[in-house]
Amino acid sequence: MGLDMQDVTDDARGFLREFRIDYLNIRDQSNPVARRYGVTGIPETFFITAKGKIVGHVIGVASPQQLREGIAATLSGRPVGATPGGAQRPTR
16 A cells, blocks of 8 residues: 655646556545654555554665565564665655
8 A cells, every 4th residue: 555645636646647556545644644653754665464563664765675575574474674775755
């Protein structure tokens, strides 16, 4: 699921169309979800099990290896913790 927290709605929809993103995206208009999760810079990726347990977190752009490890952690339920990713920008 994607969380849009800094874009104008039309810009966000255009981005989803342009990059053919078809997974669920929600608007976090005043950032309550981001604050609850402790987002410090975007993008950030959280890996969450089907039972709602956070098992991984990448701050910044996630590498393919980090995505593989996070998905494996999600499926196994074994935490991999938080790791730094690539480029990021601060939240407002």
